[in-house]
Amino acid sequence: MAPTKIIHNCETGVTEEVELTASEIAELETAREQAETDQANREAAEAARATLKVSAKAKLLAGQPLTEAEADLLLG
Amino acid sequence: MIYQTLISSIAVGVGGAANITFTSIPATYTDLTLILSARTVTGLGQETMRVQLNADTGNNYSTRTLYTDTVNSVSSTSYTSIPYFLNSGWLPGDNNTASVFGNIEITFPNYTSSANKLVQFNSTSETNLASATGILAVAAGTWANSAAITSIKLYGDYGQNFARYTNAYLYGTLKGTGGATAS
Numbered sequence: 001m002a003p004t005k006i007i008h009n010c011e012t013g014v015t016e017e018v019e020l021t022a023s024e025i026a027e028l029e030t031a032r033e034q035a036e037t038d039q040a041n042r043e044a045a046e047a048a049r050a051t052l053k054v055s056a057k058a059k060l061l062a063g064q065p066l067t068e069a070e071a072d073l074l075l076g
Numbered sequence: 077m078i079y080q081t082l083i084s085s086i087a088v089g090v091g092g093a094a095n096i097t098f099t100s101i102p103a104t105y106t107d108l109t110l111i112l113s114a115r116t117v118t119g120l121g122q123e124t125m126r127v128q129l130n131a132d133t134g135n136n137y138s139t140r141t142l143y144t145d146t147v148n149s150v151s152s153t154s155y156t157s158i159p160y161f162l163n164s165g166w167l168p169g170d171n172n173t174a175s176v177f178g179n180i181e182i183t184f185p186n187y188t189s190s191a192n193k194l195v196q197f198n199s200t201s202e203t204n205l206a207s208a209t210g211i212l213a214v215a216a217g218t219w220a221n222s223a224a225i226t227s228i229k230l231y232g233d234y235g236q237n238f239a240r241y242t243n244a245y246l247y248g249t250l251k252g253t254g255g256a257t258a259s
Binding site: 001003004005006007008009010011012013015017020024027028029030031032035036039 | 083084085086088089091093094095096097098099100101102118120121123232233234235236237246
């Protein structure tokens, strides 16, 4: 069954469940692909931030100089 | 006392729905309130819900959101969403607690005004999983259009369906006393 949308006419009280058009389905697919890309980018950014935080903490404890990115992270 | 009248409601049935739309909204009220109990079928965490008015797909929207969640230490962060829709807040998806629905309340004050429209959002995306955040958000939006609001379309930004048992209720509010409009 094709994906559907629900349209309710407040004037008549009629509710219709309508199959999406080909272009609407294509838009959904694009949105889903974009969402997966965005999710992957967010996870990569979070992982990089966590790695940077561990590195910054280790350098602080060892009295070593921080990189600019590490300093920025600590100063928030 | 505030008098609200239920104008219409939409219930999502078996198979879900990609989007839901109220059309031919009467211009007989002062304000509109849309209350949504909803969930999406996304597997990517929580999905933000978008709002489009009068089928306007142009660069005419602005939303500023303030939110907090249950896992991260961020107490509040605000951001501005892209301007082709209003961004109403988050809804739980498939990897959140089963059968738990999120809630969004949207108020459209003076929706028949010939000025640009203001919109207010309150939302809670609920989850009981320690690995996932429940997001509480408030947002302010504007729609740069002088026309009365006659249709409201709701859809997720991940392109996923609203889950079965999602319900949307549209109410009209009259200013004044006793439910009668007063100037």
